Every structure is written in structure tokens, then in C-alpha cells.
Amino acid sequence: MITIEKLDGFGADTATGLGRCAGKESMYLRLVSTVPKQPDFDRMAEAIEAGDLKTGFEAAHSLKGILGNLSLSPLYEKVCEITDYLRNGTEMDYSPLLSEIKAMKEQLTALCD
Amino acid sequence: MRNFYEDQNIKRKVLIVEDEYINREILGNILMEEYDVEYACDGHEAWEKLAPSEYSLILLDLIMPVLSGSELLARIKNDPNLKSTPVIVMTSEQDAEVDSIRQGAADFITKPYDMPEVILARCERIIKLSEDARIIRSTERDTLTGLYSREYFFEYIRRIDTYIKDIKRDVLVLNINHFRLINEMYGRSTGDRVLKKVADTINEAFRSSLIIASRPVADTFYIYCENDGKEKGIGLLQEQLDKTFPELKLRLRAGIYQDADMKIAPEDRFDRAKQACDRIRGDYLSNVSYYDKEFHVRSVYNERLIKDVDSAIKNHDFLVYYQPKYNITGDTPKLCSAEALIRWKHPELGMISPGDFIPLFEHNGLIQKVDNYVWECAARQVDEWKKKLGYTLPVSVNVSRIDLFDPQLEEKLHKVLSDSGITEKELMIEITESAYADDAAKVMEITEKLRSEGFKIEIDDFGSGYSSLNMIMNIPVDVLKLDRSFVKNLKKDEKSLMLVEIVIGIARFLNVPVVAEGVEDEDQIKTLKGMGCEIVQGFYFSRPVPAEEFEVFIKKEVERNDNN
Numbered sequence: 001m002i003t004i005e006k007l008d009g010f011g012a013d014t015a016t017g018l019g020r021c022a023g024k025e026s027m028y029l030r031l032v033s034t035v036p037k038q039p040d041f042d043r044m045a046e047a048i049e050a051g052d053l054k055t056g057f058e059a060a061h062s063l064k065g066i067l068g069n070l071s072l073s074p075l076y077e078k079v080c081e082i083t084d085y086l087r088n089g090t091e092m093d094y095s096p097l098l099s100e101i102k103a104m105k106e107q108l109t110a111l112c113d
Numbered sequence: 114m115r116n117f118y119e120d121q122n123i124k125r126k127v128l129i130v131e132d133e134y135i136n137r138e139i140l141g142n143i144l145m146e147e148y149d150v151e152y153a154c155d156g157h158e159a160w161e162k163l164a165p166s167e168y169s170l171i172l173l174d175l176i177m178p179v180l181s182g183s184e185l186l187a188r189i190k191n192d193p194n195l196k197s198t199p200v201i202v203m204t205s206e207q208d209a210e211v212d213s214i215r216q217g218a219a220d221f222i223t224k225p226y227d228m229p230e231v232i233l234a235r236c237e238r239i240i241k242l243s244e245d246a247r248i249i250r251s252t253e254r255d256t257l258t259g260l261y262s263r264e265y266f267f268e269y270i271r272r273i274d275t276y277i278k279d280i281k282r283d284v285l286v287l288n289i290n291h292f293r294l295i296n297e298m299y300g301r302s303t304g305d306r307v308l309k310k311v312a313d314t315i316n317e318a319f320r321s322s323l324i325i326a327s328r329p330v331a332d333t334f335y336i337y338c339e340n341d342g343k344e345k346g347i348g349l350l351q352e353q354l355d356k357t358f359p360e361l362k363l364r365l366r367a368g369i370y371q372d373a374d375m376k377i378a379p380e381d382r383f384d385r386a387k388q389a390c391d392r393i394r395g396d397y398l399s400n401v402s403y404y405d406k407e408f409h410v411r412s413v414y415n416e417r418l419i420k421d422v423d424s425a426i427k428n429h430d431f432l433v434y435y436q437p438k439y440n441i442t443g444d445t446p447k448l449c450s451a452e453a454l455i456r457w458k459h460p461e462l463g464m465i466s467p468g469d470f471i472p473l474f475e476h477n478g479l480i481q482k483v484d485n486y487v488w489e490c491a492a493r494q495v496d497e498w499k500k501k502l503g504y505t506l507p508v509s510v511n512v513s514r515i516d517l518f519d520p521q522l523e524e525k526l527h528k529v530l531s532d533s534g535i536t537e538k539e540l541m542i543e544i545t546e547s548a549y550a551d552d553a554a555k556v557m558e559i560t561e562k563l564r565s566e567g568f569k570i571e572i573d574d575f576g577s578g579y580s581s582l583n584m585i586m587n588i589p590v591d592v593l594k595l596d597r598s599f600v601k602n603l604k605k606d607e608k609s610l611m612l613v614e615i616v617i618g619i620a621r622f623l624n625v626p627v628v629a630e631g632v633e634d635e636d637q638i639k640t641l642k643g644m645g646c647e648i649v650q651g652f653y654f655s656r657p658v659p660a661e662e663f664e665v666f667i668k669k670e671v672e673r674n675d676n677n
Contacts, residue, residue, distance in 0.1 A: 020139055022229050027142060031135050061176060065205060066135040068225030 002029050006111045010074065017071035032070055036109035038063060041101070044082075048094045056094075057086035075104045124149050125169035125240060130159040130185065131203065132177040136224070140172060140203075143229040144236065156180025165194035169240045172222070175204045175213065183209075183216070190217035197250075199243040201236065219243065255328045257305055258312030263335075266327035270337055270379040273324060281340035282324070284370040286386040287311070287347070289363055290395070292332035299361065308332060310357050311350065311365075318349035335383055340372055344401060351400070366393050370404040388412060417462070418470050422479050425457060426486050432456045433490040434657035435508065437666050438628060438650040441642050448670040449648060450507045450541065453491035454657045455483065480513045485525060487511070492533035492540055494660050499535075504667050509541040509571055514548040517559050526568070537567030543594070545573045553584050561589040571628070576616050585619060593620045595646070597631030603640055610640075617645050 004025065007014050014028075021028040044059035060083040067076035082097045126149045131137045141150045148169070153159035157180040159171070171189070175182035182202060189195045202213040205224040213221055219239045222232060253265045261269065274282075289295070289307065296304040311334060315326050322339035329335055338346075347367050354363045368390025373382045389404040425431050434454045439446035457465040474480040491508045499505050516522055530540065542563060549556050560570045571592035576599060595616055602609035613629075620627040629641050632651030641649060655666065 019228055020143075020226055022142055022146075024142065027138070031138055034135065058176065061205070062133055065224045066133050068205065069136055069139050071225070 002033050002112045004029070007032065007072075010072070010108060010111060013071040013073050017069075020069055020071070028070070032072070032108075033112045035066065035070065035072065036105060036112055038066070041105055045098050045102070048086075048098065053086050053089050057083065060086050072108070075101065075108065078104065126151065126167065127170040127172065127236070128153060128159060128162060128168045129172045130154075130156065130177070130182065131172070131174040133174070136174070136203075136226075139226060140232070143226075143232050144172075147233060147237070156182060156185035159185055160188060163189070163195055163198075166198075168198055169243075170236055171198060171200045172236075173200050173202050173218075175202055175206070175209050183213070186213065186216050186218060197243065197247055199239045201239060258309055258328050260312050260315070260334070261325060261327040263327060263329035266325060266329070266335060266337075267379045269325055273337075274375060274379070278375075281372045282375065283322075283338050283340050283343055284373045284382045284386045285334075285336040285338065285343060285347075286368040286383060286390040287334040287336065287350070288366050288368075288390055288394075289332040290366055291364075295361060295363070303358075303361075304332075307354070307358060307361070307363060310354060314350050314353045315346075318346040318353070319343075322346070333387075335386075337379075343367075343369055343371075347401060364397075364400065366390055366396075366400045366402070368392070368402050368404065385409070385412070414469075415473050418465070418473060419477065419479065421459065422474070422482060425459070426482060428460075430458050430460060431483065431486055432458055432659065433487055433494070434659055435494070435663040436650055436657040437654050437663070438509075438648050439654055440648050441638060442647050445673070446649075446654070448506070448666055450509060451663065452509045452543070452650060452657075453487055453494075453511075455487050456657075475513055475515065478515055481516055481519060484511060484513055484516055485529075488526065488529045488540065489532065492529045492535050495535045495539050496533045497660075498664070498667055502664065502667050502671060504671055505539060506667060507539045507541050507569070509543045511573070512542050512544055514545070514551065517544065517548060517556055522559070523563070523566070526563075538569060541569040541571055541592070543571045543573045546575050546577060546596075549584065549588075557584075557587070557589060564589050564591070576612055586622070588623070590623060590625055592626055592628055592648075593623070594628045594630055600629050600631045600637060600641070600651070603637055613641070613646070614644055621645065 004014050004018075007017075012032075017032075018025060018028050021031070040059040040063045044056050044063065047053070047055035047059060060079055064076065064079045064083050067079055078097065078101050082094065082101065085092060085094070085097075124147075127144055128151050129137055129140050129144070130153045131140065132154050137152050137154075141152065144150050151162065151168075153162055155177045159173075160180065163171075173182045173186060186200055186202065189198065189200060196217070199219040200217070201220045201222055202209070202218045203222045203224060203226075204210060204213070210221045210223075219242070220235055222235065226232060252262060254260065255262050260266075289311070292304065292307070295307060308328065312326070312328060315334065315336060316323060319326075319336060319338050322341050322343070324337045324339065326337070327335040347365065351363075351365050354361075354365065368386040368388065370382055370386040370389065373385075385404040385408075389402040389408060392408075393399050393402040421430075432455070434456055435451040436454060437448055438450045438452065440449040455467055455471075457467075457470060459465050471480065471483075474483055488510050491510050495506065495508050512522075519525070526540070526542075530537065542560075544556070544560065564570055569591040570589060571594055572588070572590050573594045574596045575593045577596040593616060595613060599609045599613050599616070603613065617627050626647040627645075628648040628650055629637075629646050630650050632638060632641070632649040632653045634653055637651075638649060638653060
């Protein structure tokens with residue numbers, strides 16, 4: 001089960017994230033626990049693999065929005081990075097960034113279980 | 114007064130349009146404390162929900178599936194019923210912020226969101242601005258014509274004058290002659306169509322020079338324009354009215370204050386144009402009147418007179434003069450009464466002719482004060498002569514048109530009598546024939562009432578008005594005073610002679626005497642006497658003189674009576 005302490009350990013800026021939820025801890029944690037199930041992680045990876053950078057950008061951009069609002073900082077920063085590349089349509093090898101994002105997401109998933 | 118915005122009982126509705134569940138939840142949680150929150154997951158769903166005035170605010174995510182935020186924003190701003198609903202866009206894309214504002218968004222919220230209090234403050238501010246703007250818009254224009262309402266018109270003029278200086282401006286006031294009659298005869302909807310036509314045509318008629326226009330009240334239009342093409346514009350307006358409403362025979366009149374003095378307040382500039390416009394009310398020969406230097410001097414002078422009325426009454430600067438009236442039926446003319454006439458000895462402006470202030474005071478109602486003052490003085494004088502010289506001489510006083518409609522007229526007249534101790538018969542009442550033109554039935558009712566109480570009614574300037582024969586034959590009257598112009602033209606003008614005969618005939622029918630005014634020589638007396646005129650007044654006997662001088666006439670009369 002996810003807790004504030006676990007999220008702090010993950011590197012999240014929980015104070016800010018909680019503040020955005022008007023201090024409602026249960027709400028904050030409930031929203032955080034939905035993040036691993038976000039279909040945009042897979043949508044982003046699949047689109048990039050298929051060379052559809054536009055769809056990849058849309059998925060990354062959505063993720064960026066929610067991760068930022070929940071202040072899941074390490075994951076948010078990586079998603080920001082990939083969003084910028086995708087926005088510019090940069091042709092590059094996205095797999096290292098995607099792997100890092102995937103690893104962090106799995107870490108978060110573990111914290112949520 | 115209750116502050117509408119801060120009224121706790123009013124909970125406004127806001128719509129959050131956001132495809133991400135987490136963002137919707139966070140934002141909804143922040144806003145639900147203050148607002149009723151509804152959600153839409155994409156632009157299409159939002160569009161389905163939107164109805165005019167349903168939401169006080171829309172919070173819109175820009176990037177969404179189905180119908181994007183940008184597309185929805187464009188739809189909202191192009192919809193006349195929705196465009197006044199404020200939209201705050203939410204985005205993490207900096208480029209999109211400026212674009213959204215240009216597209217009509219009221220503000221933007223960045224992602225990740227600011228802290229709740231910041232978001233609440235921004236929403237509150239935008240809703241308040243939007244509600245204020247809506248109230249302003251709804252009062253800014255006259256609903257019938259779409260022209261500016263008075264207050265906004267003048268406020269915009271002040272701004273225009275501040276930002277665009279050194280350009281000559283003209284100020285126009287337009288009016289439709291006898292517009293009230295159009296409403297009465299053809300119905301208000303026709304009147305409204307006329308007003309709308311004038312308003313719609315103003316833009317076209319003053320195309321090259323119009324700045325802004327207003328309909329401050331009824332059938333009055335204010336136009337602020339550049340210094341050219343006004344008369345042409347007025348001509349075009351008249352043409353359009355003639356074409357659209359040929360049966361109404363509408364006539365516009367315009368007052369123009371050309372190259373207006375920008376140092377004076379806009380309201381005062383329009384007041385000047387309006388004065389010029391009012392000057393030609395009822396004048397069928399001219400439809401344009403200019404506020405010029407002469408007009409200005411006259412206005413300033415008039416203002417001074419108006420300002421000084423009260424002090425003139427208090428300091429007895431108004432002098433009451435008396436002009437004798439003689440009965441000429443016998444061998445020797447016999448003093449029978451006098452007319453009280455006002456003069457103004459102004460401490461700084463010197464003697465002011467009644468012609469300079471009486472029409473002015475009749476126009477603005479101040480004549481009531483002045484009349485009342487004259488009644489008091491005349492009544493006291495009658496009493497004084499009675500006591501001092503042992504002679505009762507009735508004096509005629511003027512009762513102006515406006516006095517007749519004063520519900521307290523009788524009360525005032527009785528007070529004058531009781532204060533001085535004279536009787537109704539000794540204070541005769543002169544009413545000009547033209548006073549009957551406004552509402553003959555009402556004036557007749559009032560004069561009949563006064564007669565029943567013992568007052569004598571004299572109709573002044575008789576023959577100069579447009580009374581119908583039917584009215585004349587039924588008029589409650591004790592004396593007819595022949596208009597002085599007939600007496601003046603007696604010798605040179607056959608028509609005047611005939612008119613005097615007619616008036617004397619009418620008087621005979623009514624069984625009342627005729628007083629001829631303005632009699633200056635022996636020949637006139639002979640002619641009038643020959644025709645049956647009984648009483649004369651004029652320079653032949655005396656000009657109007659102060660009370661002390663008048664005593665001579667009474668003393669002579671007393672002497673003559675004693676000798677007989």
C-alpha cells in the first residue's frame with residue numbers, strides 16, 4: 001500500500017503534491033495509485049516503436065500533465081525530457097529514456113501494491 | 114447595498130473540460146469549495162453541455178481527443194450566445210498561452226497547477242471581471258436603437274478627447290418635431306420605428322465624420338463628429354425619413370455647436386448644442402441652429418438673470434409700475450383701473466427690459482415666483498391707495514400660463530388678498546389668449562372657478578391667438594384686451610380695423626367691455642370710441658410709472674369726483 005513516506009523515498013515532492021490536493025492525503029494517494037495503470041505509458045512506447053512520434057508526443061504530454069500535478073518528480077522529469085524530444089519530432093534512439101521511465105514506473109507500481 | 118458578487122447564497126457553476134481523470138479530480142477538488150463543478154472529458158462532450166449563461170466559467174484543457182480545447186474555444190468565441198462566458202485555458206505549453214489569449218481566452222492556468230489559493234483567486238477574478246463587463250455591456254447601449262446610453266456616451270467622449278487631441282470637433286443635438294404626436298397618433302411602435310431609423314441612418318449620414326452617437330432620452334440624439342459635413346448629414350437623415358415614412362411628414366431639427374470648446378465638460382458642450390436646438394422648436398422655416406458667440410453671450414446673460422431672481426425678490430430689485438386704464442365712454446376719460454407691470458432694476462446690469470427676462474422665466478418656470486411677487490406688491494398698493502387717498506382702484510396682474518396649472522394657484526391668490534386686506538374684485542387677473550392653446554378646457558375650468566370666487570378675468574392680447582370661435586363664445590371672461598398690434602395698425606391697415614370691429618362684436622356678444630392697449634394718439638381714441646371700445650390704455654394717457662407717480666392720476670380723479 002502506498003504511503004507518503006514511500007513516495008518521499010521514491011523522490012516525490014509530496015508536500016507540493018499534497019498541497020495541490022488541498023492537503024487531502026487519501027485523495028492524493030488514491031490518485032497516485034492510478035498512475036501505474038495509465039494507458040499512456042504503453043501508448044507512448046508503442047507509438048515510438050512504430051515511428052509515430054506525434055502520437056508518442058500526445059501520450060507523453062498527457063503523462064507529463066498528471067505526473068507534474070502529483071509531483072512525482074523523478075518520473076515527471078524523465079517524461080518532460082522525452083516530451084520535449086517528441087514535440088520537436090527528434091529522430092533518435094528513444095529506448096534508453098523509455099527504459100528509464102519504465103523502470104521508474106515499475107518502482108512506483110511496487111510501492112502501490 | 115449587498116455586494117452581489119460576494120453573496121454567499123449564490124453558487125456559480127463552472128465547467129472543467131479535461132480528458133485526464135487525475136487532473137479533473139485535482140482541479141474539481143480545488144474548485145468545489147466555491148463553485149458547483151461539472152465535468153466534460155473532451156471538447157465534444159463540453160459542447161453538448163454548453164448553454165447560454167449556464168456556466169460562470171469554463172476551464173479548458175487545450176490538448177484533448179475528439180474535439181481539442183483550441184477548437185472548442187474557437188466555437189465558443191464564435192457563438193453569439195456563448196462568447197461572453199469566460200474561458201481559462203490550462204496548458205503546459207508556453208506557446209499556446211499567448212495563442213489562447215488571442216483567441217479569446219480570459220486567462221490561463223499552467224500545468225502543473227499552481228497552489229489551490231492561486232487557482233481560486235484567478236477564477237474569482239475572471240468571473241468578477243466577466244460579470245462586470247456583462248453589466249456594463251447591458252447598460253452601455255440603448256436597447257431600442259443600439260446607440261450609446263447617456264453616461265457611457267459621455268465617458269467615451271472623455272476618453273476620445275484624452276487620447277486624440279488637437280482635432281476640431283462638432284457637437285450635434287437632433288430632435289424630431291412633435292414626436293410626441295407621432296406616438297399618440299400612430300402608436301408607440303411607429304414611434305419606435307422612427308427612432309430606430311434615425312439611429313440606423315446616423316452611421317450612414319455621417320459616415321465620414323461620425324465619432325460616436327447616443328440617444329440620451331426620447332427623440333433626442335447626440336452626435337459627436339469631426340468638423341465637417343454636418344449639414345449634408347442632416348439633409349441625408351431627413352431624406353431617409355421622408356422616404357421611409359412619407360405619411361408622417363417628419364421634421365428633424367438640429368442644434369450644432371461647431372468647433373466646440375474642448376476645455377468645457379462634454380455634457381456642457383451638448384447642453385449648448387441642445388440650447389441651439391431648442392431655440393428652433395416649432396420654427397418651420399429653419400431646421401438647423403448654431404450655437405454661436407452671440408448665443409453664448411445671451412446664454413451667459415440668461416444664466417445670470419436666473420441666478421439673481423431670488424436676490425432680486427429679496428432686495429426688491431423688481432419694481433412694479435402701473436399704467437392707467439381710462440374709460441372713454443363719457444365726455445371726459447375716467448380712470449377705472451391700472452395694470453401692474455414689472456421692471457427689473459438690477460444692481461449691476463441696470464434696468465432690464467421685461468422682454469429679456471419674462472419669456473426666459475416663462476420657459477423655466479421661475480415666472481411663478483416673479484408673478485407671485487407682483488401680485489403681493491400690487492395688492493398692497495391697492496390697499497395703500499385706499500387708505501392714503503380714499504380711492505379704490507382695481508389693479509390687473511398677469512397670471513402666466515404655468516401659474517394656471519399650479520394646483521396651489523387659488524390658495525396663493527387668496528393669501529395675497531388676505532395679507533393685504535383687499536377683495537377679489539380689486540385684483541383683476543390677466544391671462545394671455547395663447548395660454549388657452551395648451552389645454553383650453555382646463556384653463557376654462559380654472560378661470561370659471563376663479564370667477565365663481567369673485568375674481569375678474571381679463572383675456573390679454575386677444576385676437577393674436579388661434580382660439581376657435583366655439584371656444585371664444587363659451588369662454589368665462591369679464592374683459593377682453595385687444596392685442597396692441599391691431600391698435601397700432603388701425604390707421605394704415607384696413608384688416609386691423611376690421612379685426613378690431615370683430616373683437617368688439619365678440620365682446621358685445623359676451624356682454625363684456627373691450628380694453629384697447631397701446632393707444633398713443635387722439636385719432637386712435639376717436640376711432641376706437643366710434644367702434645364702441647370702452648376702455649383704453651397706452652402712452653396717450655401715460656407710460657407705466659412707479660406707484661408714487663401714479664398717485665397723481667388718482668388724486669386728479671378724486672378731485673374730479675369731488676367737483677362733480
